[in-house]
Amino acid sequence: xxxxxxxxxxxxxxxxxxxxxxxxxxxxxxxxxxxxxxxxxxxxxxxxxxxxxxxxxxxxxxxxxxxxxxxxxxxxxxxxxxxxxxxxxxxxxxxxxxxxxxxxxxxxxxxxxxxxxxxxxxxxxxxxxxxxxxxxxxxxxxxxxxxxxxxxxxxxxxxxxxxxxxxxxxxxxxxxxxxxxxxxxxxxxxxxxxxxxxxxxxxxxxxxxxxxxxxxxxxxxxxxxxxxxxxxxxxxxxxxxxxxxxxxxxxxxxxxxxxxxxxxxxxxxxxxxxxxxxxxxxxxxxxxxxxxxxxxxxxxxxxxxxxx
Ligand SMILES: [Zn+2]
Numbered sequence: 274x275x276x277x278x279x280x281x282x283x284x285x286x287x288x289x290x291x292x293x294x295x296x297x298x299x300x301x302x303x304x305x306x307x308x309x310x311x312x313x314x315x316x317x318x319x320x321x322x323x324x325x326x327x328x329x330x331x332x333x334x335x336x337x338x339x340x341x342x343x344x345x346x347x348x349x350x351x352x353x354x355x356x357x358x359x360x361x362x363x364x365x366x367x368x369x370x371x372x373x374x375x376x377x378x379x380x381x382x383x384x385x386x387x388x389x390x391x392x393x394x395x396x397x398x399x400x401x402x403x404x405x406x407x408x409x410x411x412x413x414x415x416x417x418x419x420x421x422x423x424x425x426x427x428x429x430x431x432x433x434x435x436x437x438x439x440x441x442x443x444x445x446x447x448x449x450x451x452x453x454x455x456x457x458x459x460x461x462x463x464x465x466x467x468x469x470x471x472x473x474x475x476x477x478x479x480x481x482x483x484x485x486x487x488x489x490x491x492x493x494x495x496x497x498x499x500x501x502x503x504x505x506x507x508x509x510x511x512x513x514x515x516x517x518x519x520x521x522x523x524x525x526x527x528x529x530x531x532x533x534x535x536x537x538x539x540x541x542x543x544x545x546x547x548x549x550x551x552x553x554x555x556x557x558x559x560x561x562x563x564x565x566x567x568x569x570x571x572x573x574x575x576x577x578x579x580x581x
Pocket of ligand 1: 475477478479555556557
């Protein structure tokens, strides 16, 4: 699957006011050639720099740039205003299976006068050892009968084509809410062994919740899939825009339809035990520019005001 997204220019409002800045953190890069001395300073925050984490990248510029672009892990990134003048934010997803080591984030800022500066910010991804969990499920979810193989491949291809699409609109805003009140376990990234056979690493977080518990949209978005899948059971996928997707699995009921615009807190379905499960729970997979990242990282980095 190609993770290369089309090149996009993140247009940011240009204004002639030059802010007085106290630059700190990483060594700032300056354009210098020609008229404008555009200074760019990059910082980040994250729970950790491990596979499966989300990195909040902040770019501070000495004046409002005409354009700001960045790329990391083969994905093009978009910026939104962080709040303070001339500070811009983007989210970087470190896929669950990224190789540990130095990974560059390339940031390119263009000044109003057309001069441009490119700076490379390095993310040092540390290795992480994920535990292995052994589960027992119905045999048909480990050795699927021949008549469902075609269905499984079709569903896999459909999902593989869906997540790399980065919608140009950013629907999500402010903070994210927990979809269910229950505690989430730390199952993200665990190597799963079903009935003694190893399978793909677990690319979501599981929340304890009784069957029938309403599932809330963690943020605004558009429902892009509301259907029954062989392994995931009843699913709802919300496109939050700008490459961010929420994938809820194993639902007992679906309360939305494809194309529905949902708001944060909209009930999209009910917790259940459909598909390859050992019991009722909510499975939430989060995709960010196709990277599989831990939803709990997003809740920690961007919590909704007043908890959630
Ligand atoms: Zn799960």
